[in-house]
Amino acid sequence: MVRDTSVDDVTVIATESLSKRFPKVTALDRLSVDVGPGVTGLVGANGAGKSTLIKILLGLSPATEGRADVLGLDVASEGGAIRELVGYMPEHDCLPPDVSATEFVVHMARMSGLPPTAARERTADTLRHVGLYEERYRPIGGYSTGMKQRVKLAQALVHDPRLVFLDEPTNGLDPVGRDEMLGLIRRIHTDFGISVLVTSHLLGELERTCDHVVVIDGGKLLRSSSTRDFTQTTTTLAVEVTDTDEHPDGTRALRDALHARGMDTHTGGGLPGAGHILLLTSQGEETYDLVRDTVADLGLGLIRMEQRRHQIAEVFKDSDEQASTQDARKETAGHDG
């Protein structure tokens, strides 16, 4: 039922030195990036060039220089073929209030080239998958923001595209709605087998949802790597233990014991209570076992042992610092997406 997505080495989006210059502004500056199947986050501040990139990828706006392929099709010459296989959910409101979700999505399915019967079937299926049930027969004007976002998502998915562009899909949603939308985006890939390019200016969201994150700023590529790279290459374990009569300073005893077994540790920095927390770099399963055994041998109580994931935000901050000198220049130039 779920389509075969095992062709992992296929590139979904590829850009090569892609630039877009407007008379006063450079929206994209020699952007070269490859995006594979899965959920890819496109991160950048407002005006970083995200929307411009999507326009070019849909074949609606010619690039000033460079080239881009979507699903192996050239955006400059095969825009129509791309748009048949791609879905697009805009950031802004785009729904007429006086028709029902069903009528609207059926119409949009036909605009994507689906025959009338297929358009109706796919609409019913898609609306159910995004979580709209009885309300789909009511005029859209009466929907909540969350429901409207679902209709916008449904119209992007109704023709069963191979790739969808979701522009800020969590905008305007409350925390619960945000979580539901993120879960849905995850399912678009895992259950529906459709690759996703989702833009956001919130890094935390993408960390949970995406397989791969592309960070752009001022039209330049800051970083492109898998979420795992961002968050797991330097997995740190935080360990906290109790003190016992035998070992009045349990933390210290554990540290010495771990050192004796060849494990480097460091303390948890300047945070409150950090003196009681040992941080150590995980080398995989063995590290957990080693810590467990050591603690047991010493007869200490293990209060906690948890993974300290590095947040994408930290990585982004690092990149920011690297780019900060360029930023200063860019601020004065001003840019628009």
Place this chain on the structure above:
Amino acid sequence: MTVERPAAPAATRAGAERDPRAGEQTRIHNIGYRGYDGPRLGRAYARRSLYSQSLRGAYGLGRSAKSKVLPMLLFVVMCLPAGIMVAVAVATKAGDLPVDYTRYAIVMQAVIGLYVAAQAPQSVSRDLRFKTVPLYFSRPIETVDYVRAKYAALASALFVLTAAPLLVLYVGALLAELDFTDQTKGFAQGLVSVALLSLLFAGIGLVIAAVTPRRGFGVAAVIAALTISYGAVSTLQGIAFAQDSTGAVPWLGLFSPITLIDGVQTAFLGAGSAFPGGFGPSSGQGVVFVLVTLGAIAGCYGLLMRRYRKVGL
């Protein structure tokens, strides 16, 4: 992902109807995502779909009951006089219809104007106002497809509105056993005239509606454009006629849509002019009328293309 009880082998629809225990076994199956492997009919099909959806929408079909009221009412109002004329002609065995085929639309211009004012904004302003346009252009169709589909749909809707009463007249005339050749010729001339009128009025209505995303403004602007231009032209024509400068009367007709059509059909479609004193354009002047009419239609199309080229995502 489909969960089915082994006791209910392949719960086919027919089986469910026959089996009395089917009720207990009915449950909602969570059918997983199904892909779509069927045909994708592409750009030309999407354009046709947009055309038919817009044409139906112009009569409120496929929309709420409320939006059917006005177009249907105007359609009835448009056809009713034709029906009455036919009834009278048949009953009195009159030798001719009281109104020429070509004259009918001129007489009923207020109704046509109201229809354009109501339906042109309905057709394009909504998409602009609610920003639905980007959803179209993120699909296979392009600006030219959108503009052509919308233009053709409104022109067709207007043609239906203006040709239907002519058909009533024609059928009635044949029932009254009026001269077949005469009537057919008049009917054909009438159809050509209303076809031109439909294209011209649809273009003007759409251009105005496409620059006024607020529907209310659009309605008012279309009515204003049609009535003010006609009012000004016929006033000036009246003054010119009263001052005996009858040479100016036909030329003034170039400046409002309905008098433009009047001029074209007076010159070439055997119509009697509705201009003051019947001073319609001569054949030579008629060429100018035809050129201006075609130019106006092409101009409206060009303006629409320009308007939508700027509407990106």
